[in-house]
Amino acid sequence: MSARYVVTGTDTGVGKTVFAAALTAALDGFYWKPIQSGLEDETDSETVARLCGLADNRVLPELWRLRTPASPHIAAEIDNVSIDPDAIDPPAIDGPLVIEGAGGLMVPLTPDRLFIDVFARWGHPVIVCARTRLGTINHTLLSIEALRSRNVPVLGVAFIGDPDEHVEASIAHLGRVRRLGRLPFLADLNPSTLVRAFRDHFDLSIFQPESRP
Numbered sequence: 001m002s003a004r005y006v007v008t009g010t011d012t013g014v015g016k017t018v019f020a021a022a023l024t025a026a027l028d029g030f031y032w033k034p035i036q037s038g039l040e041d042e043t044d045s046e047t048v049a050r051l052c053g054l055a056d057n058r059v060l061p062e063l064w065r066l067r068t069p070a071s072p073h074i075a076a077e078i079d080n081v082s083i084d085p086d087a088i089d090p091p092a093i094d095g096p097l098v099i100e101g102a103g104g105l106m107v108p109l110t111p112d113r114l115f116i117d118v119f120a121r122w123g124h125p126v127i128v129c130a131r132t133r134l135g136t137i138n139h140t141l142l143s144i145e146a147l148r149s150r151n152v153p154v155l156g157v158a159f160i161g162d163p164d165e166h167v168e169a170s171i172a173h174l175g176r177v178r179r180l181g182r183l184p185f186l187a188d189l190n191p192s193t194l195v196r197a198f199r200d201h202f203d204l205s206i207f208q209p210e211s212r213p
């Protein structure tokens, strides 16, 4: 089976979608956001389609599209639908697949079930997107601990923002986790600046295990 990567983050708004667009483009792969909450602004799938520079069919349809920009379990209740966490399975496509959650790991899908429970069932490697800003050490280490306590494979941390060597190194050391790279803030965010930034700041071979010697 082709590679599957789960892109999660320490919080909502950390830059998962932008990172996921960059990774999808770099892998020449597919993107899937199973649950979208919030439909008024550009959705994450639309953002990825705009930023990854690939054909529209590389963005797979969401399973649940919820109107309210809230936690999925609340947005689902408002829309009077129920999310079935057991029915969330990655589409069987032939090619690398980048899957984005919603918010952070412990975001509820129902009153009793969390996104991290679904990731644990899949067992696909998880990439934790983390800010470099103050507060990130605590949030990132907690996220890694939550994944490890459920035996979810952690590929590493993708930092987003301005460089902070001390902070990034501390997280790698204390979390015993790989630093995948750091996506800088791009004042002009478009497909070409994003592809270049990913190429300059990440080692693609980490995401292509089959091409490693």
Ligand SMILES: Nc1ncnc2c1ncn2[C@@H]1O[C@H](COP(=O)(O)OP(=O)(O)OP(=O)(O)O)[C@@H](O)[C@H]1O
Pocket (backbone or CB within 6 Å): 009, 011, 012, 013, 014, 015, 016, 017, 018, 019, 044, 101, 102, 103, 104, 160, 161, 183, 184, 185, 186, 187, 189
């Ligand atoms: N590397 C970057 N350079 C410039 N802007 C960025 C970058 N990363 C994220 N942003 C901006 O920050 C905002 C939040 O990013 P993004 O939508 O990727 O977060 P998210 O973690 O996917 O949030 P959600 O939990 O809603 O899915 C967006 O306006 C996005 O354009």
Ligand SMILES: C[C@H](N)[C@H](N)CCCCCC(=O)O
Pocket (backbone or CB within 6 Å): 012, 013, 036, 037, 038, 068, 069, 070, 071, 072, 102, 103, 104, 106, 107
């Ligand atoms: C609305 C937002 N952009 C995401 N789609 C959902 C974020 C849920 C966060 C829930 C929480 O941790 O409190």
Ligand SMILES: [Mg+2]
Pocket (backbone or CB within 6 Å): 016, 017, 018, 044, 100
């Ligand atoms: Mg997103």
